[in-house]
Amino acid sequence: MLLQETKVSNKVLKKREANRKSGGAMDPAVQDQFKTGRLFACVASRPGQSGRCDGYILEGAELAFYQKKMQKKKGKGKE
DSSP states (O other), rough: OOOOOOOOOOHHHHHHHHHHHTTTTHHHHHHHHHHHHHHEEEESSSSOOOOOOEEEEEOHHHHHHHHHHHHHHHHHHOO
């Protein structure tokens, strides 16, 4: 599948670069996920939409909740 490149003005590019440099601190839990190469995410698109999936990366309390749930699930399988 080919990604379409959209034209973006220089002003927008400079603004994006400034936002990235201005201390876009990331949650340590999310950084750990990037290091392992796996991210917890929530799919927010409706079922039946073929070829497209919308969602977001879990952060904060929501991420902690699902990480605890996954640890419990891993613990049950070993017993």
